[in-house]
Amino acid sequence: MKKIKFYLLPFLLLFIFMTLTACGVNTKKNTWQKIEESKTITIGYEADFAPLTSKQESGKPEGFNIALAEAIFASYNIKIDWKPLDWSAKEKALKEGEVDLIWGPYTANKTREKTILFSQPYHTGNLVLLVPKEAEIYNIGDMHNQAVGGQKASAAYDLFSDYPQILKNIVKENLMFLYNQPSDAIAALQTGKIQAALLDKDYTKTYLRNHQLEGLYNMLDTPYPQVEYAVAARKNDTELMDKVNQGLQVLQHSSEFSKLSKQWFLS
Missing domain, CATH: 3.40.190.10 (Periplasmic binding protein-like II)
Incomplete structure (x- = not known):
């Protein structure tokens, strides 16, 4: 009888361990x-x-x-x-x-x-191309060999990359000049480092109004899918x-x- 109990001991310990482990898993909070x-x-x-x-x-x-x-x-x-x-x-x-x-x-x-x-x-949301009013850019076709900027890791950059036939294939160096913030892209546009910025329409309208820039820039609609x-x-x-x-x-x-x-x- 003692021999049987001795042989059963490892199985009993294993059962206790598995029970405690299962309890631990079940009580873990999400x-x-x-x-x-x-x-x-x-x-x-x-x-x-x-x-x-x-x-x-x-x-x-x-x-x-x-x-x-x-x-x-x-x-x-x-x-x-x-x-x-x-x-x-x-x-x-x-x-x-x-x-x-x-x-x-x-x-x-x-x-x-x-x-x-x-x-x-x-x-x-919708993407727009922000351009200076004095620039001779009236539609996307006018962006041939022009520099476009935008925010890194943004929806604008994703769509620019996913739909190269819209803008990427015709702009300068076939790339988007990237900035940490969308406002940095607008600052680059103001200083002439880029000729246009691809941005969210709601953001752009708000930024232009808040900084009294509405009379200086045009927002051009783009054929990119809605965001x-x-x-x-x-x-x-x-x-x-x-x-x-x-x-x-x-x-x-x-x-x-x-x-x-x-x-x-x-x-």
């Missing part, structure tokens, strides 16, 4: 559960993309995206810790856990969707993204969404 417990979420954003997102002189963020997120997470009684991001390193910040979400002017594509979870789109902006999370944070999508759906079916759109977007 991102949403941690957020619910701490009542705080960290969201990364682009500090230079009004009217969607921008950083005030006081350091506080503002914009359409900011207002949307604040409304959604207030309904869950959760406070947002906003973190401005280096836009060319936003994916790294998400992957390494510096932020729980990216709620900047971010777009989904096939490459990103392999490693990133995106929400339903919450806003669509669909979405919220980004880590691939396994499905419960968190469910909460984001639920919040967006509630807002979009209420008068609040229309009110925020009218508040932030110029007609």
